[in-house]
Structures are given as C-alpha cells and as structure tokens.
Amino acid sequence: MDKIQEREEFLQKFFGDSNKIAFEQLKQFNELMVRYNCAVREIRTKFEVLNEELSFHTSRNPIESISSRIKSPVSIVNKLARLGKDLSVEAIEENLNDVAGIRVICSFIDDIYKVADMLAKQDDITVIQIKDYIQKPKLNGYRSYHMIVEVPVFFSESKQITRVEIQLRTVAMDFWASLEHQMKYKKSTADRPEISAELKSCAEVIAATDARMQGIRKRIEMLENECSEQKNGGVL
Numbered sequence: 517m518d519k520i521q522e523r524e525e526f527l528q529k530f531f532g533d534s535n536k537i538a539f540e541q542l543k544q545f546n547e548l549m550v551r552y553n554c555a556v557r558e559i560r561t562k563f564e565v566l567n568e569e570l571s572f573h574t575s576r577n578p579i580e581s582i583s584s585r586i587k588s589p590v591s592i593v594n595k596l597a598r599l600g601k602d603l604s605v606e607a608i609e610e611n612l613n614d615v616a617g618i619r620v621i622c623s624f625i626d627d628i629y630k631v632a633d634m635l636a637k638q639d640d641i642t643v644i645q646i647k648d649y650i651q652k653p654k655l656n657g658y659r660s661y662h663m664i665v666e667v668p669v670f671f672s673e674s675k676q677i678t679r680v681e682i683q684l685r686t687v688a689m690d691f692w693a694s695l696e697h698q699m700k701y702k703k704s705t706a707d708r709p710e711i712s713a714e715l716k717s718c719a720e721v722i723a724a725t726d727a728r729m730q731g732i733r734k735r736i737e738m739l740e741n742e743c744s745e746q747k748n749g750g751v752l
C-alpha cells in the first residue's frame with residue numbers, strides 16, 4: 517500500500533466521509549497560509565534590501581520599520597461573509613487581496629514614493645492595484661499608500677503567484693492611523709460628527725507637519741551640497 521492510499525484509509529477510518537472532506541479543506545487552508553507567509557517574507561526582504569542600499573548611498577534610512585501580519589481565520593471568514601462569498605480556499609484566493617499584509621513605515625513622504633516605485637520596477641513583481649490615500653486622503657483624514665502586488669513563491673515542485681497588500685506610510689501617518697484605528701475604525705459608537713471632525717483636524721495637522729519635515733530635510737541637503745561644492749571649489 518502506498519503512502520496516499522494509507523492516508524486515505526486512515527482518514528476514512530477516523531473521520532468518515534464528511535469529516536474527511538473537512539480535513540482536506542483544512543489542509544488546503546493551512547497550505548495557503550504557508551504560501552502567504554512565504555510571500556510576506558519575500559516582500560519584506562525586498563524592502564530590507566532597498567533600505568540597506570539606499571541608506572548606504574544617502575547615510576540615512578528611508579524605511580523606519582516593517583511589520584507584517586497574516587489575516588486571522590476569523591477575519592477571513594467574516595470578510596468572505598461580508599462579501600457574500602462561499603467559504604472555500606479558492607474563494608479566499610479569488611476575493612481577498614489582504615490576507616498577507618505588510619506595513620512599511622518610512623521617514624519622509626518622498627521616501628514612500630521612492631521605495632514603492634523601486635519595488636514596482638522589480639521584474640518578479642506585478643502591481644495589481646494602487647490606492648494613493650496620500651494624494652487623495654480618505655474623507656476621515658486617513659493617509660497611506662496602498663499597493664496590491666503579486667509575487668512568485670518558489671516551492672520544491674511548483675511556483676505559486678501570491679498576492680500581498682502593502683501599506684506604506686510615514687511615521688506621522690502611522691501615528692494617526694494606529695490611534696484612530698484603536699479609537700474609532702469600525703466602531704459605529706465613536707462615529708459622532710464632532711469626534712470625526714476632531715480626528716480629521718488632527719490628520720491635517722499631521723500632514724502639514726510631514727510636509728514641513730520634508731521641507732526641512734531638503735533645505736539641509738541643499739546646504740550640505742552647497743558646502744561641499746564650496747569645499748571642492750576651494751581645493752581646485
């Protein structure tokens with residue numbers, strides 16, 4: 517008896533027909549989660565490499581931190597139900613773009629566009645969707661740059677194209693989004709107009725500060741360039 521037959525008999529004996537199907541689905545679900553985990557690791561490594569290269573050339577880190585998460589089974593089930601989709605492994609892949617999520621926190625606004633563009637240009641990355649909530653903030657004040665990308669994951673016997681959601685934000689945007697998420701996001705009780713207006717006003721102050729900080733950095737860079745040009749001029 518070969519291994520597959522042996523396993524089939526085991527399943528039949530211990531689970532019966534309907535439970536055997538459930539067991540197979542659970543196995544497929546776990547396999548899919550392994551794939552999402554691997555895809556997240558690949559994208560994270562890509563950002564780490566870009567950060568290392570850029571910090572070597574500019575003596576500062578464009579990326580402050582990277583975090584990632586795989587959506588919990590409960591959130592997956594809830595989201596499929598919200599979308600009115602069947603509960604199946606195929607439906608997860610077809611309908612959910614954010615099972616694998618990675619958040620990249622950048623120092624300045626222009627760093628976001630720089631690293632996003634560098635990732636998008638890599639030849640194993642396919643950009644599926646971009647939502648630029650920095651150019652066009654959400655009505656509540658939320659700002660971030662969202663990308664859905666596909667990346668190939670190489671296993672021993674197959675190559676699996678896998679979707680990952682990437683959120684890129686500055687430290688300041690992340691400060692606002694994290695606190696707003698805690699206090700309000702998806703909580704209708706905190707949806708009062710005066711609270712929304714106050715949060716939106718905070719988002720605007722934060723956005724203005726982000727722009728000023730970038731302006732300060734650019735002025736410093738200009739002054740540094742002028743100094744080194746003067747030095748070089750003196751030497752020559």
Ligand code: 0O2
Nearest residue numbers: 613614647654656658662683692693694695696697698701
């Ligand atoms: P969580 O708990 O962070 O995972 P989608 O729901 O992704 O199918 P949508 O809403 O068009 O469709 O996606 P979008 O606009 O790209 O936003 C997805 C994610 O961005 C959210 O994930 C949040 O992480 C973040 N986000 C979007 N809007 C807001 C906001 O107003 N405030 C905050 N704090 N975060 C926001 P989840 O799965 O909804 O939530």
